[in-house]
Amino acid sequence: MQESATNTYKRLLGYVKDFKSAAIVAVIGMLGYSAMDATFVWLMQPFIDDGLTDRNSTVLTWAPYVVIALVIGRGTFNFLSSYCLAYVGSQVVRSLRQDLFTHMLNLPVSFHDNHSNGELISKITFDTEQVQQAITKALLVLVREGAYVVFLLVVMFSASWKLSLIFLVITPIVAVIVSVVSKRFRKISKNIQNAMGDVTRCSEQMLSGHKVIHGFNGQQQETERFARVNNINRLQRVKMDATKALSVSVIQILAASSMAVILVLISMPGMIDSITSGTFVTLISSMMLMLRPLKQLSNVNSELQRGIAAAQSIFAVLDTEIEKDTGTVVIEKAKGIIEVNNLNFTYPSVTDPVLKGLNLKIAAGEKIALVGRSGSGKSTLSNLLPRYYDIADREAITLDGEPLDTYTLKSLRQQFAIVSQQVVLFNDTIANNIMYGLETPLSESDLIEVAKKAHVWEFVKDLPEGLQTTIGEDGVMLSGGQRQRIAIARAIVKDAPILILDEATSALDTESEKLIQNALESLMRDKTAIIIAHRLSTIEQADCIYVMDKGQIIEQGTHAQLLEKDGTYAALAKMQQGEAV
Incomplete structure (x- = not known):
């Protein structure tokens, strides 16, 4: 029985335990990176209200130094998160690939009878690469961009909690969209893996049997066979990209609609007199900047589900029982009876x-x-x-x-x-x-x-x-x-x-x-x-x-x-x- 997506990802993250120090530094780097960006938006209010509106030269004098400090901090945190996450991801995939290779080596002959070499090679090469995307790219976007969204919401609420509440109305709708799309991503990802197994198998047969193919003039037959499996792989990838594009568009439309409602409310006579220029710029900037991480979070869902589907495929092999070695007697040299x-x-x-x-x-x-x-x-x-x-x-x-x-x-x-x-x-x-x-x-x-x-x-x-x-x-x-x-x-x-x-x-x-x-x-x-x-x-x-x-x-x-x-x-x-x- 196949594990749930949550259990699969937990099991996958279990491979991170041996490299938890680097993983912790990576998470700190991602949170720090997002905090630097959010802090810059948060400081726009005092820069505008205190520095420009109130003509406070002290604020304006310190502004360049603060910006430089934020940029340096942002670059440092970015290096830490990118390097440490890449290190952890490569180590996890190496461990996973090694476990898969060793486990396959110790599986009974009957298992190999029922699985083609191309299918198993695809698991060691293609599926593990998909897992690396889930560990590195997906985790990077989930933590960094997710934290950025949270930090921007904090900035918005500190500027005007009443107007910011409107933006939160879209949250449950977005959650439903992500849940529905995730299931489809996972299903398509499994189809892509199967299609890649077929592509690998056809390629392997062509390379190992090229003499027979030439001898029996089978080039056309093999070309047509490969074209079929190659096209199936293409179709699945098109479905993945179409689903990704649709989900991103819907989420961005919802976010833009919330922004439009907030702009309408701000334009009302009672509200326009109670909000400062700095607050207005901070709110609008936060909402505009939030569109990018929301888009990335929507896009990364496909990478994440692809990685989970690949991990489920790998763990299915790792959970297959190896050869039973119940013997206890070590025989040095048999008589041969x-x-x-x-x-x-x-x-x-x-x-x-x-x-x-x-x-x-x-x-x-x-x-x-x-x-x-x-x-x-x-x-x-x-x-x-x-x-x-x-x-x-x-x-x-x-x-x-x-x-x-x-x-x-x-x-x-x-x-x-x-x-x-x-x-x-x-x-x-x-x-x-x-x-x-x-x-x-x-x-x-x-x-x-x-x-x-x-x-x-x-x-x-x-x-x-x-x-x-x-x-x-x-x-x-x-x-x-x-x-x-x-x-x-x-x-x-x-x-x-x-x-x-x-x-x-x-x-x-x-x-x-x-x-x-x-x-x-x-x-x-x-x-x-x-x-x-x-x-x-x-x-x-x-x-x-x-x-x-x-x-x-x-x-x-x-x-x-x-x-x-x-x-x-x-x-x-x-x-x-x-x-x-």
Whole structure:
């Protein structure tokens, strides 16, 4: 359930607590700035009545010094408020952005399955910027201009409380307008955030899939798709600006009407004789000067509501429960005994089960293979072992005789080295990609040794910067086979007792595959290995092969035994032999 706007802003201001000293100075600066401006208006009455009307030269002599003092004070308070508020705002947004990033990093995989990267990136970048506007610009205007309005009212009442009462008649009307407009601003702001998420998502898809787009001549299709979401974003912003302009105009008309009534009353014979020139100028000046802060206060409402809507969106993510780490046992090095007992699993976002009553046992140091058509549940099992998804029956999967959730997440995942078909590399050097996650970096000689084992050294040695070569975003500078070898080198460095190879050689040519197979055989020595493969030639030496279909094991045995059965596995083997010929 989404928090109210008031609670959201209170929670947002909770981030200010760590920087309250600077925030207090900022508020003092804002109040001082407004007080200087109001004091200048207040002094107009004695300047005119005492200085000009009564010809008091002392008042007129001091007037320039007072004005200079007010200007200096105004500038000092302005610097204090602007600098301290900017400091607090940037610190709050930094903290908020850091919390959001860290929280997203620890959210379960199922959360990321249901949210696009573009949407989440938009929250970290765009939404947090909107929050900064609510913290800095909106707060600056609310406090400074709000205080200015109050100070001007005090000046007006000190000049003539009877006439000033008329100006207060518009206050409840303005309050109603602000309340109605605030709800609309917040609604439009949410629509703008969603639209920006779509813009980010379309942009991300275009940038990451530009080769496919060019290959299939999809430029027009992507251009039209982006034009649609871009136009939706434009329409929402036009609605925001139209609402803002209408509210400002209505409030200014009300203020001007009050001023007109006061001018009519002043022009009456009974009133004109009882009011001095200084009082008249002070009243009119206060009312005229009040139009500007009233306009700014009306305008800032849109910024404030936009920030609150963005904060609600951010807090909704921050309130999402992170991965449950209920394990208490820290396992240093697992034996590698895995048992799966009557495992049933359904992904959170779908209704049909992916695994149904799955049973298998893997002994320590055993090499097993999972084969079967796409969608049979092979990769799902590899996702369940490191607990990327939780299972309903905690006893359904055990490691060394204990349910997976017995172990802490960190120590459990330390037991698995996963090399998947989709290699993820970071925009960093080859060396740092190989050593990713290591607490203690390898020495240069050890790193080269690992690179040689994974056959990375063959293409790295000729590069000008060698292992220190930056490979670009997601390894764009490398071929598919080279990226796969780096992933294998990363697994060698981790040296986990359990190895999961999910189509690990799929991106390699025949020559590279043979080289990598030798490296993998060395890597799998004395380790429990789970090999997921479509290419049966890569699993012929496995201790046991499990053939899966629709989430169940339909055949199991060695390569020779399964060929003798002349079942599904044998049919797959014959099909691949035919393709090879």
